[in-house]
Amino acid sequence: MSTATAVTPLTTADAEVLVSAARRAAEAAGVAVSITVLDAGGHLLAFRRDDRAVLISGETSTRKAYTALQLNAPTADLVDAVKPDGPFHSLPTALDRPLLFIAGGIPVHRDGRLVGAVGVGGGAPEQDHAFAAEAMTTLG
Template identity: 40%
Template sequence: MKYLEKYAITNELAKKMINAAEQKAKELGIAVNITVVDDGGNVVSFSRMDHAPLLSVGISQNKAYTAIAFGKPTSEWYPMIKDEPALLNGIVHTPKLVIFGGGFPIKVDGKIIGGIGVSGGSAEQDELCCEAALKRIE
């Protein structure tokens, strides 16, 4: 019998990533919500900075989920569907799907171990916070 071996994101790594994202948010002068999930979409760690928008809590979680569910940054969705009216108008009603920037898969050796979602700034600012967090992967 063969067993599947896989990497898993640890709580310790998730917290380091959140700290890096928070630092970037402070540099940008914004307050954000940051969610790190495992490869099954389960929350590993979450942080809501002081004064971060309340509605962005769920958006950050959904960005992280979308990133692991499809293995691509959330910013890649809109360009893929913008010229497909049926898809554009239909898929946006899919629960937890986010089609704008701020969610990235977390990969090690090409394998998805989790996802990160940031929400509270512009899509570009949220992505900058994610990118700062992803630099913590060793």
């Protein structure tokens, strides 16, 4: 009989750590952003939009997190896959809940298992990815 080890899910406390770290990284760069953290089921754990962030950044941060979660990959790594000649070129419009293939979404793993995702929107795609990646370094 094999015993499966339970993986601790992403908690609201973890989500707040991710949001705070991404926010600090964005503030240090002088960029106003929105940050979304989703659990493994795609449910919202935490969200924050800076007062000066463009309104659409709330939607883009959430879709980036959702895309990273569903495909278990950083959105920065998926951009080429949805170009017209890419293998997933129809994926952005194929589902009821649209995916967003712009850098800034990163899946969160714990003990090798997918437990959630973080998405950042509001800066240039490379900046959003860097802020999300910086946040990932704070999770224990």
